[in-house]
Amino acid sequence: MDYSTNDNKSISKKKVVAVVGGGLVGALNACYFAKRGFQVEVFESREDIRQAKIVKGRSINLALSHRGRxxxxxxxxxxxxxxxxxxxxSRMIHSLNGTQSPIPYGKKGQYILSVDRANLNKELLSAAETYPNTNLNFAHKLLDWxxxxxxxxxxxxxxxxxxxxxxxxxxxxxxFSAIRKQFLRQSRFNYSQTxxxxxxxxxTMPPINGEFAMKPNYLHIWPRNTFMMIALPNLDKTFTCTLFMPFEEFEKVTTGDQVIKFFQKYFPDAxxxxxxxxxKRDYFHLPAQAMVSVKCSPYxxxxxxxxxxxxxxxxxxxxGQGMNAGFEDCLVFNEIMDQLNEDFSAVLPEYTRVRVPDDHAIADLAMYNYVEMRAHVNSKWFLFRKYVDNFLHIIMPRTIIPLYTMVTFTRTRYHKAVKRWHWQDKVINQGLLFCAAVTVAGGSYLLVRYPPNMPNIPTEQLWSRLQALKSPF
Structure with a gap:
C-alpha cells in the first residue's frame, strides 16, 4: 500500500496506521486515527461481530464512567x-438474611453506567466505518510482524x-496479544502476568412480569468474604449475574442439587x-472462566x-476500570499527538512515560477492590469510614476526595490518585485517633472531677463546665 502524495502537508496525513484488534479499544482507536486523517486499517482475527449469530468472548457487563465517557x-x-x-x-449490598443496604458511589447525581459489551463494540465498529479513510478487515489473524x-x-x-x-x-x-509477542523477544522489556x-x-436473572426483578439503578452485590456475586441491569430488563469464586469452590459443585444447596446457603434471595x-441449567452452561492481570513496560x-x-x-x-482505562489510553495518546505534532518518534516514548505508572496503579487497585467488594463492605468500620470520607468531601471538596471518586468521576491520573488516597487515609485516621483521645481524656477528667458517688450536678452546670474544658493536647 502506498498512500504518499506530492503535497508535503498531506504526507503525514496519508501515513498508514494498522490497528490490530477490532475490540472496544481497537475500534475506538480507529476513530481517533481516522479523525486525524491517517489511512487506518483495522485487522480483527474473528468475524465481524455485527454479523455473528453467536458473539464469542467475554461478556462481563461493563461499567462506563468518566474516563471512558x-x-x-x-x-x-x-x-x-x-x-x-x-x-x-449505588452499590446495593445483599446480606445473608435478605436485607438490602445501598452504598452511594459518590455525591448526588454521580453514577456509573451499565452498558452491553457486544452492543458497544458494534457501535464503535460502525462509527469507525463511517470514515472514508478506514478499512475494517475481519478474519485476519496476525502471524508475525x-x-x-x-x-x-x-x-x-x-x-x-x-x-x-x-x-x-x-x-x-x-x-494474549500477538503483537506483544514480538516485544517479548527484545531485551529490556518487562512483562508479568498473574x-x-x-x-x-x-x-441471567430474567424479568418478572415484564419488569426488572430487582431495583435497576444499582450494582447489586452479595459479598460473602471469600467470594461474591454481582448483578448489573440490562436494557432488556434482565440482570447479568456474575459469580466470582475460587476455582476450588467451583469444583465442589458438580450437580444441579448441589447448585441449589449452595445458593440456599449463600444467596437464598437470588x-x-x-x-x-x-x-441448575445455566450454572453448567460454561465452565468458570479465568481472570488474568498483565503488566508490561515499555508500551x-x-x-x-x-x-x-x-x-x-x-x-x-x-x-470497573478495564474498559475505561483502555479508552483513556486512546485519549491520552491523542493528547500527546497534539502536543508533539504527530511525530511518532517523540509521541511513542512519551506515551510510555506517561501511561505506564497509571496503568500499573489501576491494575493494583483492581486487585485490592476485589477484597473490598467481597469482604470489606461487610465491615462496620469500612462503612463508617465511607461516611466519614464522604462527609469530609462535602465540607472540604478540594482537600479530601474519596479514592473511588478520583478513579471513577475524575481524570486524576491513577498513580496520583493512589498517592493522594494514602495521604488522606493517614490524615483521617490520625484525626479520628485524636478525636477518640480527646473524648477519652475529657471523660476521664469528668470522672475524676465529679466521681459517681458525688451529688448529681445540674445539667446546665455540667454543660458549661464541659464547654470551658481545655484539651490536654
Missing part, C-alpha cells in the same frame, strides 16, 4: 452510548497469507429471582509500534 466524547459518541446505558447510583520495517503477515479465513506494510502498528489485540485463584461464571431450574517499540488496552495492561474487573 471523555474518550467517547472526543469522537462524538458519548451521548449515543450513554443513551443506551443504565445509570447505577517486523520490528524493522513494520511489515505484518496475516492469514485469512480461507488460509491465504497477506502481507501489509504500515507506518505505525497499534496493538489492541487483548491480554492469574488470580478466582474464576467467574455468568447467570433463587426465586433467577429460577431454580434455570439456575512502544521505536517509532513503529505501540500497545494499548488489555495488550498493554489487562486488569481484573473489580474496579
Amino acid at each position: 471523555q474518550a467517547l466524547k472526543q469522537v462524538g459518541m458519548e451521548d449515543m452510548i450513554v443513551s443506551k446505558g443504565i445509570p447505577m447510583h 517486523s520490528t524493522e520495517t513494520g511489515a505484518m503477515t496475516f492469514v485469512r479465513a480461507e488460509g491465504a497469507k497477506e502481507e501489509i506494510q504500515a507506518d505505525l502498528i497499534v496493538g489492541c489485540d487483548g491480554a 492469574y488470580i485463584p478466582h474464576g467467574y461464571l455468568e447467570l 433463587i426465586p429471582l433467577i429460577g431454580a431450574e434455570a439456575l 512502544h517499540f521505536g517509532d513503529k509500534c505501540v500497545l494499548m488496552g488489555d495488550a498493554a495492561h489487562a486488569v481484573v474487573p473489580f474496579y
Whole structure:
C-alpha cells in the first residue's frame, strides 16, 4: 500500500496506521486515527461481530464512567452510548438474611453506567466505518510482524497469507496479544502476568412480569468474604449475574442439587429471582472462566509500534476500570499527538512515560477492590469510614476526595490518585485517633472531677463546665 502524495502537508496525513484488534479499544482507536486523517486499517482475527449469530468472548457487563465517557466524547459518541446505558447510583449490598443496604458511589447525581459489551463494540465498529479513510478487515489473524520495517503477515479465513506494510502498528489485540509477542523477544522489556485463584461464571436473572426483578439503578452485590456475586441491569430488563469464586469452590459443585444447596446457603434471595431450574441449567452452561492481570513496560517499540488496552495492561474487573482505562489510553495518546505534532518518534516514548505508572496503579487497585467488594463492605468500620470520607468531601471538596471518586468521576491520573488516597487515609485516621483521645481524656477528667458517688450536678452546670474544658493536647 502506498498512500504518499506530492503535497508535503498531506504526507503525514496519508501515513498508514494498522490497528490490530477490532475490540472496544481497537475500534475506538480507529476513530481517533481516522479523525486525524491517517489511512487506518483495522485487522480483527474473528468475524465481524455485527454479523455473528453467536458473539464469542467475554461478556462481563461493563461499567462506563468518566474516563471512558471523555474518550467517547472526543469522537462524538458519548451521548449515543450513554443513551443506551443504565445509570447505577449505588452499590446495593445483599446480606445473608435478605436485607438490602445501598452504598452511594459518590455525591448526588454521580453514577456509573451499565452498558452491553457486544452492543458497544458494534457501535464503535460502525462509527469507525463511517470514515472514508478506514478499512475494517475481519478474519485476519496476525502471524508475525517486523520490528524493522513494520511489515505484518496475516492469514485469512480461507488460509491465504497477506502481507501489509504500515507506518505505525497499534496493538489492541487483548491480554494474549500477538503483537506483544514480538516485544517479548527484545531485551529490556518487562512483562508479568498473574492469574488470580478466582474464576467467574455468568447467570441471567430474567424479568418478572415484564419488569426488572430487582431495583435497576444499582450494582447489586452479595459479598460473602471469600467470594461474591454481582448483578448489573440490562436494557432488556434482565440482570447479568456474575459469580466470582475460587476455582476450588467451583469444583465442589458438580450437580444441579448441589447448585441449589449452595445458593440456599449463600444467596437464598437470588433463587426465586433467577429460577431454580434455570439456575441448575445455566450454572453448567460454561465452565468458570479465568481472570488474568498483565503488566508490561515499555508500551512502544521505536517509532513503529505501540500497545494499548488489555495488550498493554489487562486488569481484573473489580474496579470497573478495564474498559475505561483502555479508552483513556486512546485519549491520552491523542493528547500527546497534539502536543508533539504527530511525530511518532517523540509521541511513542512519551506515551510510555506517561501511561505506564497509571496503568500499573489501576491494575493494583483492581486487585485490592476485589477484597473490598467481597469482604470489606461487610465491615462496620469500612462503612463508617465511607461516611466519614464522604462527609469530609462535602465540607472540604478540594482537600479530601474519596479514592473511588478520583478513579471513577475524575481524570486524576491513577498513580496520583493512589498517592493522594494514602495521604488522606493517614490524615483521617490520625484525626479520628485524636478525636477518640480527646473524648477519652475529657471523660476521664469528668470522672475524676465529679466521681459517681458525688451529688448529681445540674445539667446546665455540667454543660458549661464541659464547654470551658481545655484539651490536654
